[in-house]
Amino acid sequence: MSFNSLTPLSQALALGAIFLATLAVPRFLQWRARMNKLNAIPTVGSDGFFSSHISARRFKNHAQEIITEGYQKYPGQAFKVPLPDRWAVIVSGNDMIEDIKKASGLDLSFQEAITDTMQTDYTLGLPARIDTYQVDVVRSPLTRNLGARFHDLRDEIAASFADLIPAKTTEWTNVPMLFTVMQIVSRTTNRFFVGTPLCRNPDYINLNIEFTIDAFQGAQTLQRYPTFLKSIVRQFMTNVPSCLKRATGHLEPLILERLQKEEEYGTSDWPDKPQDLITWLLDEARERRNDLIYNIVSRVLLINFAAIHTTSMTFTNALFHLAANPHLAQPLREEVESAVNELGWTKAAMGKMRKLDSFVKETQRLSGLSGLTMSRLALKDFTFSNGTVIPAGTIINVASHGMHHDDAVYEDPDALKAFRFSDMRVKDGESIKHQMITADPSYLVFGAGRHMCPGRFFAVNELKALLGHFENDGGFPPNDWNGGSASPNRFAQVMFRKRVASA
Numbered sequence: 001m002s003f004n005s006l007t008p009l010s011q012a013l014a015l016g017a018i019f020l021a022t023l024a025v026p027r028f029l030q031w032r033a034r035m036n037k038l039n040a041i042p043t044v045g046s047d048g049f050f051s052s053h054i055s056a057r058r059f060k061n062h063a064q065e066i067i068t069e070g071y072q073k074y075p076g077q078a079f080k081v082p083l084p085d086r087w088a089v090i091v092s093g094n095d096m097i098e099d100i101k102k103a104s105g106l107d108l109s110f111q112e113a114i115t116d117t118m119q120t121d122y123t124l125g126l127p128a129r130i131d132t133y134q135v136d137v138v139r140s141p142l143t144r145n146l147g148a149r150f151h152d153l154r155d156e157i158a159a160s161f162a163d164l165i166p167a168k169t170t171e172w173t174n175v176p177m178l179f180t181v182m183q184i185v186s187r188t189t190n191r192f193f194v195g196t197p198l199c200r201n202p203d204y205i206n207l208n209i210e211f212t213i214d215a216f217q218g219a220q221t222l223q224r225y226p227t228f229l230k231s232i233v234r235q236f237m238t239n240v241p242s243c244l245k246r247a248t249g250h251l252e253p254l255i256l257e258r259l260q261k262e263e264e265y266g267t268s269d270w271p272d273k274p275q276d277l278i279t280w281l282l283d284e285a286r287e288r289r290n291d292l293i294y295n296i297v298s299r300v301l302l303i304n305f306a307a308i309h310t311t312s313m314t315f316t317n318a319l320f321h322l323a324a325n326p327h328l329a330q331p332l333r334e335e336v337e338s339a340v341n342e343l344g345w346t347k348a349a350m351g352k353m354r355k356l357d358s359f360v361k362e363t364q365r366l367s368g369l370s371g372l373t374m375s376r377l378a379l380k381d382f383t384f385s386n387g388t389v390i391p392a393g394t395i396i397n398v399a400s401h402g403m404h405h406d407d408a409v410y411e412d413p414d415a416l417k418a419f420r421f422s423d424m425r426v427k428d429g430e431s432i433k434h435q436m437i438t439a440d441p442s443y444l445v446f447g448a449g450r451h452m453c454p455g456r457f458f459a460v461n462e463l464k465a466l467l468g469h470f471e472n473d474g475g476f477p478p479n480d481w482n483g484g485s486a487s488p489n490r491f492a493q494v495m496f497r498k499r500v501a502s503a
Helices: 008-039 051-073 094-102 110-118 120-130 133-144 150-164 177-193 202-222 227-237 240-265 277-284 292-324 326-343 347-352 354-366 400-404 420-425 456-469
Strands: 078-082 087-091 173-176 373-378 395-398 480-482 485-487 493-496
Touching (some): 051 087, 051 400, 087 094, 094 373, 094 395, 110 120, 110 373, 110 395, 120 202, 120 227, 133 277, 133 292, 133 456, 150 456, 240 277, 240 292, 277 292, 292 326, 292 354, 326 354, 326 456, 354 420, 354 456
Parallel strands (some): 087 395
Antiparallel strands (some): 078 087, 373 395
């Protein structure tokens, strides 16, 4: 009997059977196999079909407690938590962390995890994912030039504090801390990135502050739509295109001026060439001059995205801890003054500030910016050394908040011990260890392994310079948690008064 001889109803049934056999059934079996592997991993919260959605909503505001519960209940193991659109697997213990560090990017991908969660192709720019030369710029010329450009960094810190925190000697000034710090950090960072006068331009300052928020909100919007609609959604339902347009208006004249100089002198090494982020990106992009303006502008935004908010939140947390513990001001001040008297306001002086480095590192351990780190997307089924199987398509993270508050790792883990790490460096053979920038398996603020934050050298030196400038009661305001991310209290204020130098 031929297919054409069947009745229309029989033909429809036959086509439906073919569809089930070739598409639907294999996909169902694949999904069931994946779920069987996930079901083998214990759940914190509910794992029922409907109740898991209730737990997913709870994770938004109670991630800190959920991560801590899982870390304590399943030490050195994996557990999973429900999110609105997927299951996230969270791991802990040195062995599992080492497995992640050693894993190939073809098995556990950092880049694909960021691409998925941040929708980077539509928010931060597809070219920056395909050709990541901006990472080489941060690792090499940006970090290498920090010493030579440190005077500019210090000059902008002093100028921005004077403009934004006009403290007086006769009375206290209340300052809404987080937003003020963001403006200071935006100015200071961009003095190094693009120079004056652009780093002081109010619209450019606000653009870089707003872009991070717009990118995160845009990513959340884009995640709700299929791939074929994302370009349209990005254009009409996010603020990302308008941010890019504003940034282009500010940066294009600088880029064109540099290109004109190259053409005028017939070389990329022309006299008085500025040493800044635009120059370093143009140098790195010498063989990649297609759509150059967009490529440079999107990368400047991306690097600002990575630098400004993390530094601002870290600095704000440190200020909150210092204001809540005023007895720390004097020993920190003495160390800063000693280093500056010896070496001036230089990168070398920052290296002498061991107590300050320890204080910043300790406040980050205690407060942090996230309860999770080392995000990876499993591109294929991955088996940890303890036998735990993570199915392909699953995002995994390390429970950094649990580790940083573990009494088996840190003595009195919930207490602020400002000089915890500098005291460790006094011991024989430990003088260069325990710095904030140094890889440490028990301290995961900057991640670990190949993908450890390349901008940490700039960030830590900037933080120490900022805190070194700050002259210092109250309790520490609790962080605001949103899922696995934490940020300093947005409404807390700090009181400032200019210190009168002793005779």
